[in-house]
Amino acid sequence: MLIAGGAALLAGFPPAGTAVPASSGTSVSKETLMERIGKVEKTEAEWKKILTPEEFYILREKGTERAFSGEYNDHKESGVYRCAGCGLPLFAAEDKFDSGSGWPSYIRPIAPSHVREETDNSLLMRRTEVLCARCGGHQGHVFADGPPPTGLRYCINSASLNFVKTETAVFAGGCFWCMQPPYDKLEGVITTTVGYTGGNTENPDYESVTSGNTGHVEAVRIRFDPEKVSFKTLMAEFWRNINPTMREGQFADIGPQYRPVIFVQNEAQKAEALASREALNKSGRFDRPAAVDIEPAAAFYPAEDYHQSYYQKNPMRYEMYKRGSGRAGYLKRVWGDEGGP
Numbered sequence: 001m002l003i004a005g006g007a008a009l010l011a012g013f014p015p016a017g018t019a020v021p022a023s024s025g026t027s028v029s030k031e032t033l034m035e036r037i038g039k040v041e042k043t044e045a046e047w048k049k050i051l052t053p054e055e056f057y058i059l060r061e062k063g064t065e066r067a068f069s070g071e072y073n074d075h076k077e078s079g080v081y082r083c084a085g086c087g088l089p090l091f092a093a094e095d096k097f098d099s100g101s102g103w104p105s106y107i108r109p110i111a112p113s114h115v116r117e118e119t120d121n122s123l124l125m126r127r128t129e130v131l132c133a134r135c136g137g138h139q140g141h142v143f144a145d146g147p148p149p150t151g152l153r154y155c156i157n158s159a160s161l162n163f164v165k166t167e168t169a170v171f172a173g174g175c176f177w178c179m180q181p182p183y184d185k186l187e188g189v190i191t192t193t194v195g196y197t198g199g200n201t202e203n204p205d206y207e208s209v210t211s212g213n214t215g216h217v218e219a220v221r222i223r224f225d226p227e228k229v230s231f232k233t234l235m236a237e238f239w240r241n242i243n244p245t246m247r248e249g250q251f252a253d254i255g256p257q258y259r260p261v262i263f264v265q266n267e268a269q270k271a272e273a274l275a276s277r278e279a280l281n282k283s284g285r286f287d288r289p290a291a292v293d294i295e296p297a298a299a300f301y302p303a304e305d306y307h308q309s310y311y312q313k314n315p316m317r318y319e320m321y322k323r324g325s326g327r328a329g330y331l332k333r334v335w336g337d338e339g340g341p
């Protein structure tokens, strides 16, 4: 997205404060990802009404469950662990490891902004307490004796978590800043992460991917609850946010790192993706067939923190970029009010 040369490009953009493209208004649910972070505050009596006695003891009174007693200590399904108090996703199954401690252990939170860490001097020890960033519920502690790559061990109570089984979808649609908002607003999407995938180097960073030589593309990884949103719906959202006829990049961003790709996780997703692409070609909406490749999913490397939720961290710059790159205008022309957020 031309960060280095961005200043000159931005100078020619419409001034900030002009009308922002209208949001599609479709599929906006009562509890979308965008709204999930924020604050949840309740009185003790209100918490007691919605929590079990054990959940209350741990979340609100900073209690600890007995080692090896919790339901997630030995739990190995693929999905996401949410705060039992407010539902905010806190940890992902892929970051869980067997620490032998008797409590569920993770090498990192699902997103840095989802947890709060505080010094805890109780029990004659200096420890770092881990709390839910949204409701302040006590989760456990973090210790510096975890495995690589983080070296951290988030030692968490099972009773302060609720597990939800999720599936994963990965889409590349050019600049990944623009691919996060459309999915954050969908009900059933648990988390979105922007990153790099599909290339031939390990642990790529923004600089190396931008060179265009690593083979990676900028992409968004979506963890979703298949009971609430289907892969088909995620596909439909994909088409409404890209230019499917462009193979060499997307909008103003040209280069192999911006080519559009659907990375499928299994045969079912592959079949859905093929059918969706064919339906798009038959729809007559575009004068050329979709130039979007369908490839098997590869290792996904989350991008640097400043790229995550860029549209929320830098809303003005994001809107300028989205308009200046031509994406916003194109989606409006092709889809009217249905096009991207």
Ligand SMILES: [Zn+2]
Pocket (backbone or CB within 6 Å): 083, 084, 085, 086, 087, 088, 132, 133, 134, 135, 136, 137
């Ligand atoms: Zn919470």
